[in-house]
Amino acid sequence: MGAHILYFLVYPGFLFTAIVGGLIAGVDRKLTAAVQFRKGPPVLQPFYDFFKLLLVKETILPASGSKITFLLAPVFALSGISIAAVLVMMPLLGINTGFEGDIIVIFYLLTIPSLTYIIGAMASGNPLASVGASREMKLIIGYELTFLLVIAAIIYKSGAETSLYQIIQTQQAGSVHIGSISGVLLFIAGMFCTQAKLGLVPFDMGEAETEIAEGAFIEYSGSAFALIKLSKYMLFFTLPALIILLFMGGVQLTGIHVLWAILKLVAVVLLITLIRNTNPRLKINQAMRFFFVWMNALVVIAIVLSYFGY
Amino acid sequence: MGFKDFCFKKSLWLFHYGGASCNNCDIEILDCLTPRYDVERFGMKLVGSPRHADVLLVNGSINKRDKDRLLEVYDQMAKPVKVVAVGACGCTGGIFAEGIPFAGPVDKIIPVDAYIPGCPPKPEAIIAGIVKLIETI
Ligand code: SF4
Numbered sequence A: 001m002g003a004h005i006l007y008f009l010v011y012p013g014f015l016f017t018a019i020v021g022g023l024i025a026g027v028d029r030k031l032t033a034a035v036q037f038r039k040g041p042p043v044l045q046p047f048y049d050f051f052k053l054l055l056v057k058e059t060i061l062p063a064s065g066s067k068i069t070f071l072l073a074p075v076f077a078l079s080g081i082s083i084a085a086v087l088v089m090m091p092l093l094g095i096n097t098g099f100e101g102d103i104i105v106i107f108y109l110l111t112i113p114s115l116t117y118i119i120g121a122m123a124s125g126n127p128l129a130s131v132g133a134s135r136e137m138k139l140i141i142g143y144e145l146t147f148l149l150v151i152a153a154i155i156y157k158s159g160a161e162t163s164l165y166q167i168i169q170t171q172q173a174g175s176v177h178i179g180s181i182s183g184v185l186l187f188i189a190g191m192f193c194t195q196a197k198l199g200l201v202p203f204d205m206g207e208a209e210t211e212i213a214e215g216a217f218i219e220y221s222g223s224a225f226a227l228i229k230l231s232k233y234m235l236f237f238t239l240p241a242l243i244i245l246l247f248m249g250g251v252q253l254t255g256i257h258v259l260w261a262i263l264k265l266v267a268v269v270l271l272i273t274l275i276r277n278t279n280p281r282l283k284i285n286q287a288m289r290f291f292f293v294w295m296n297a298l299v300v301i302a303i304v305l306s307y308f309g310y
Numbered sequence B: 001m002g003f004k005d006f007c008f009k010k011s012l013w014l015f016h017y018g019g020a021s022c023n024n025c026d027i028e029i030l031d032c033l034t035p036r037y038d039v040e041r042f043g044m045k046l047v048g049s050p051r052h053a054d055v056l057l058v059n060g061s062i063n064k065r066d067k068d069r070l071l072e073v074y075d076q077m078a079k080p081v082k083v084v085a086v087g088a089c090g091c092t093g094g095i096f097a098e099g100i101p102f103a104g105p106v107d108k109i110i111p112v113d114a115y116i117p118g119c120p121p122k123p124e125a126i127i128a129g130i131v132k133l134i135e136t137i
Helices: A002-009 A014-035 A045-056 A067-092 A103-124 A127-157 A164-173 A181-198 A222-247 A257-277 A284-307 B003-010 B024-031 B064-076 B087-091 B123-136
Strands: B013-018 B055-059 B082-086 B114-116
Touching (some): A002 A014, A002 A067, A014 A067, A014 A222, A045 A222, A045 B003, A067 A103, A103 A127, A103 A164, A103 A222, A127 A164, A127 A181, A127 A222, A127 A284, A164 A222, A181 A257, A222 A257, B013 B024, B013 B064, B024 B055, B024 B123, B055 B064, B055 B087, B082 B087, B082 B123, B087 B114, B114 B123
Parallel strands (some): B082 B114
8 A cells, every 4th residue: 555655646646756757847948948049947847836836826816716616626636646746657667566557547547637718717817817717618529539539540459458557568568559550640649739739839729828828828927827837847757658558558667678768759759849939829719620530530540541451 | 036936037927018108019029929020039028918917017197087997007016016117108108297187107006116217118127127027036
């Protein structure tokens, strides 16, 4: 029992994900600066931001709107992403407890942060926040179907297995999923879903800083905003980890393989950062069409291809 | 210097309030964010919502209409907050000081922590002012 709590709170759960996620967010800002020929903030910047918000700043509650919901939403976002992080990390790092990490559970847990952001925004009673929330909601409707189809295709390719351990096993025994044509197509769709889930450009219309001033998060300040930031950092580690798990055959933590594991993570994060720095923000209708028509078509083609063994 | 102060110092988020300015100061403030000066090096960034901001940059003269809005923005910010008056207009009223709608320089309305003189101040001067502001924390 004690070991399980340790799994959840320290390694590979909350603390580990938060620290690595914060570092990834820092590297992301550094890379963004490099793309724009700037020097950029220090890599530890996300931690400074987090502790400043948590310890120094005052938390303001909205005068109109539901205060309790407003405050609870970040807590739920953080708990949702923590559970998802543990369940993704344990199979990835080869820690075996009785629970078979199930991909359907992960799918539901990963929607919790976005949903709670929407609820929190609605509870704040700010008109710009509700614009952000409604965009976020439409975006979820757009990408969730694609994400589900990607997961279905992965399950099919792994021989009808929904357990994350089995998905890794299949890939380590045979070839990794990204090594086939259908796998590459699925990987592209999966990366765009990741981008949308992280709320990064080109899918950041829900928190568009320039038009609706951070949209869904506009009313948050102080420690509530710190928790939101933390959940974003954790998402920034968990989703690339899930991509590695689903497409790249997971990681092995022995000897030289550690280097491979880090390289895989860096590659996925680099791809996300480059997509975000080389694209403009889409309008919400463009984003929905992008997922509904193009990405779904891509995934369906991939499923058909994998049926014929490509 | 405690851990709290250290984090606060390292991550100042700016909210830019332009009063009745001639817009030159606004442009110079934006200059600080360009690759050449890049204040993001110090962990600063421009945020869109006063709720997130730690520093209120006020430039331009404050006239009777601006006064209410400035107070409103100041009240909406999560404390602790630092206020910086940018430009001659922000510090003293500058060339607008004798105008009829003028409602007093910024420090008559809200407490100001740092003054950056100049009309408009160069980006170097703004960065120097911000460094002085950091030293007061
Ligand atoms: S200080 Fe000078 S440059 Fe700045 S707003 Fe006033 S008149 Fe314009």
